[in-house]
Amino acid sequence: MADFSTSVKEKGDISIINLKGYLDAHTAPTLENNFTQLIGENKFKIIVNFEDLAYISSAGLGVFMAYIENIRDNQGDIKLTNMSNKVFNIFDLLGFPLLYEIYKNEDEAIRKFSGS
Amino acid sequence: MLSFPNKNTNGELKVKSKTENLSEIRDFVSSNATKAGISSAIIDNIILAVDEACTNIIKHAYKLSPNGEIIIKIDYDADKFTISIIDYGKSFDPNLVPRPDLQKYYREHRVGGLGMYLMKSLMDDVKYTSIPGKYNLVLLSKNIRSG
Numbered sequence: 001m002a003d004f005s006t007s008v009k010e011k012g013d014i015s016i017i018n019l020k021g022y023l024d025a026h027t028a029p030t031l032e033n034n035f036t037q038l039i040g041e042n043k044f045k046i047i048v049n050f051e052d053l054a055y056i057s058s059a060g061l062g063v064f065m066a067y068i069e070n071i072r073d074n075q076g077d078i079k080l081t082n083m084s085n086k087v088f089n090i091f092d093l094l095g096f097p098l099l100y101e102i103y104k105n106e107d108e109a110i111r112k113f114s115g116s
Numbered sequence: 117m118l119s120f121p122n123k124n125t126n127g128e129l130k131v132k133s134k135t136e137n138l139s140e141i142r143d144f145v146s147s148n149a150t151k152a153g154i155s156s157a158i159i160d161n162i163i164l165a166v167d168e169a170c171t172n173i174i175k176h177a178y179k180l181s182p183n184g185e186i187i188i189k190i191d192y193d194a195d196k197f198t199i200s201i202i203d204y205g206k207s208f209d210p211n212l213v214p215r216p217d218l219q220k221y222y223r224e225h226r227v228g229g230l231g232m233y234l235m236k237s238l239m240d241d242v243k244y245t246s247i248p249g250k251y252n253l254v255l256l257s258k259n260i261r262s263g
Contacts, residue, residue: 022142024135024167024171025171025174026134026136057164057168093238094230
């Protein structure tokens with residue numbers, strides 16, 4: 001069974017989801033639940049930290065596609081941080097850097113949220 | 117130095133059409149690709165392509181029914197690493213899957229088709245054969261060098 005877990009922490013009005021392990025078609029619902037819950041709580045400023053993510057398939061990428069519009073319609077955003085080269089290359093191959101802001105670390109992403 | 121026999125057939129993996137089996141599929145591909153002496157960056161690409169092919173089979177050929185069968189066979193020689201994936205689900209025409217337009221997907225909340233695009237981008241050759249009512253075969257191959 002693929003090993004995947006998430007944890008969510010709050011920094012002011014920003015929610016940070018940490019991803020760990022393997023994000024595939026089997027584990028994507030775990031991340032979907034995180035987004036559903038945050039949106040249900042009207043938390044639309046979301047950072048996803050990829051530091052401990054070992055693997056992502058298109059099923060995982062699809063999770064970001066599924067929620068981004070609703071989140072942006074509510075003046076929020078999903079900003080991505082701490083991506084390994086391996087994971088970034090997959091995002092890049094699909095053109096995701098055009099649709100999502102990707103930062104080196106959480107602090108940079110937090111500053112972007114604060115500045116807007 | 118390792119010497120490469122002319123052809124290696126490394127058995128096969130037979131699993132049910134459940135997403136929980138994707139990790140076993142990835143491990144199977146990874147250990148065979150490692151044995152073939154492929155670099156880890158290329159192995160990562162092959163693993164992802166096979167995951168995408170099997171995810172498509174689980175979702176579309178078997179429509180998430182968990183009792184379908186997926187058979188994965190690996191062959192390689194010094195030049196080429198080939199994965200054959202067979203299922204007995206609904207056949208489909210890969211030509212009907214367009215290259216994804218991400219901006220359009222964004223507007224339409226669509227996510228399908230990304231896997232197919234990744235497979236074609238990550239592998240050197242992707243071939244579909246469908247015998248409707250019998251089986252579907254996906255052949256994924258990657259050119260490798262033994263140096």
